[in-house]
Amino acid sequence: MRELKYIEALNEALREEMERDEKVFILGEEVGALGGGFGATKGLLERFGTKRVLATPIAESGFTGLGIGAALTGLRPVVEIMYFDFITTAMDQVVNQAAKLKFMSGNTVEVPLVIRAPYGIGTREAAQHSQSLEAWFMHTPGLKVVMPASVYDAKGLLKTAIRDNDPVVFIENRKLYFKAEEVPEGEWLVPFGAAAVRCAGKDITVVALSGMVPKAIQAAESLNNEISVEVIDPRTLVPLDVETIASSVKKTGRLLITHEAPVRSGAGAEILRQVQERCFDWLDAPPVILGGLNTPIPFCPALEDVCVPQIPDIIARIREMAGRPPLGDTQLKSIGTT
């Protein structure tokens, strides 16, 4: 085992896949000498040269389309969008082209493309650099949607994404980029459509997306003596491993889903729909979606922090759902984190 950061795991995945398959190349803003907006492509230009590490102008629509066109010929491009928010300028290429070309051609072409894009909230970058847009892409048939929440998954899921024959929107978490974890040496793959149970529990199921996973785990640990919380990380939203979630809910009878994106029409609503279809009769309490507020993200830290669920919010909802009295301020402070 060794310590590795999330961003380094992405870098390893790209390097290994480029070594393994000459058809893999990367493109995007600043992916060359700088090594990408946050360092995911560091050292790749030196190793693979400009043909396979293509630094582009600021033209998301144009270079995303370049990736799609190259994918149509059988290459496996990995496009980096510097901030997830910027994908809005390439929406035609993602939604109307990448997601639909295989279908519209009667399955005579394929688009083996990965679009990597970091999202993240809590970095004080205000309304146009903090959005969690995963629901838009879940809502677009023809795309796969991946949200790794751990270092291990960042690497394993990216390698799977690169080997997949359909377009994958690979949503990275900017706040987790520099978090390190113990991981094995060598290479590994993490399959799509296989949720991970991060904490086993029997009283309540908490489904957490990406940045909410570490928060949910911390909340679960702090409640350990009182309420037994099962934390599930779906890892991929499309395809979604609803069976793992549903069997957990059948065991606990309670479901809390939490994400940073606005709660209105968010991924949580869709996960809940799928779970309810399978285990309505097993529910002992109304399911809850604890998501972001329906607002653009403010710059001011004091305001930004109230826009997304924090650990005390998760604890409070879990207690409420489990029929326990709320904690006082002093007790919350003793948990020590927000």
Next chain:
Amino acid sequence: MNRDMAWRALEIMYRIRLFEEKGKAHYQQNRLAGNFLGAFHSYIGQEAVATGVSLALRNDDYVFSTHRGHGHALARGIAVKKVMAELRGKVDGCSRGRGGSMHLFDPALGFLGGNGIVGGGLPLALGTAYAAYYRGTDQITVCFFGDGAASQGTFHESLNMAVLWKLPVVFVCENNGYAVMTPVRETICIPHIADRAAAYGMQGYAVDGNDVGAVYQQAEEAVSRARQGAGPTLLECKTYRIDSHCMMLPEIRAEKELAEWKAQDPIARWEKYLADNRIADGDAREELRARVAAEIEDADRLADESQYPDAAEFLEEIKCAN
């Protein structure tokens, strides 16, 4: 253009014209009968563009088409019956009935689709061109788009990147005078879209798009330049859309303007050229026209006989995709 090719150009233009007339008639009959089959974007009047450009290509080159793409598909050599069947949503269509008129595909011919989004194909063309560079082949990419697309942001992004990396692309702007029903003079402030090429450091040419010989010559030059690694070209072909935008909107253009352009019919002009240069006389032309007409009739019948795709199979397919 040598004699053989000149003759072939006539055959392709006949094929497109007769195909469009047959397709249009079928479409209109259906509308009258209350069967609405989406839009029909007729290529009549623009035949010389697709024909001249396609004759300059090799079989392994790539082509991106538009919403008005029947002519591009036929000129590229997709079987008439496969295109006709696709327009009817039949399983023998080139996109198995999933695409329809605006989404004709044939990857075996490098024909990577019509596109329902104006300007949507330009970035894609960068990708196949980049792939050729990546693999070290000398394949080139042609990207058709209209005067309307020249106002989209993708035009700017794509032309700039194509020059930046000297990509083997020929951007063929079919300036047919109208974006839907808006005349180009109301959307673009300069007389020639081709002049914009200079702003990107690209070669740009405006050509008479109703003269198949002229289109071929200029396209051939642009294709050779791209194939030799000398970079992209913007080729503006000035032509005219004889039919209304998509058969659903009323005709609001002046009759005088329509008549002037009908007098510039690319097929009549080429017939005259062939006669003047003793390449083909009237009888030979009539014989060719009759042969192509029979081929279209055949395709029409096959398209009628072809089945609609099986819904159960479709549902299974999309289930697997989710």
